[in-house]
Amino acid sequence: MATLVPWTTFEIGDLEIFAPTLPCLVAHTWYMDGEPNSTVTYFWLDEATGLVNHELVFAEPVSFEAALAWAQEHAPTRGVERIHVKHGPPARKHGLPAAAAQGRKKKAAPAKKGARKKAAKAKKRGRRLSAR
DSSP states (O other), rough: OOEEEEEOOOTTEEEEEOOOOOSEEEEEEEEEEEEEEEEEEEEETTTTTTOEEEEEEEEEEEOOOHHHHHHHTTGGGTTOOOOEEEEEEOOOOTTTOOOHHHHHOOOOOOOOOOSSSOOOOOOSSSSOOOOO
16 A cells, blocks of 8 residues: 655745655645545656656546545556645635635735935036036
């Protein structure tokens, strides 16, 4: 039976990088309009080129448990020992609209007037030439 491993990512600045243990299956479920959408993706390393490849092997509007059961059933056929899982929360919490359930964004603090002092203009020195 395959081992379940949580979704593993590394953050480098604003970039989030998924780092799977190859070969593996990734079971991912998210919600749209309160309905689940699930996918299972197969990741493997190509021995000849050294490239990481992936293939979407399952995509249906089913629950996380159903997608995970499918992944566990098909893991031995692909020689997979690990299943990475990611399960997003439902979009609606406590009857709130989907936009409100995602959380409120904070506004940036307004800039204060005169917060940054302006440099005084430098005095011009020297002779002023008259226009011809």
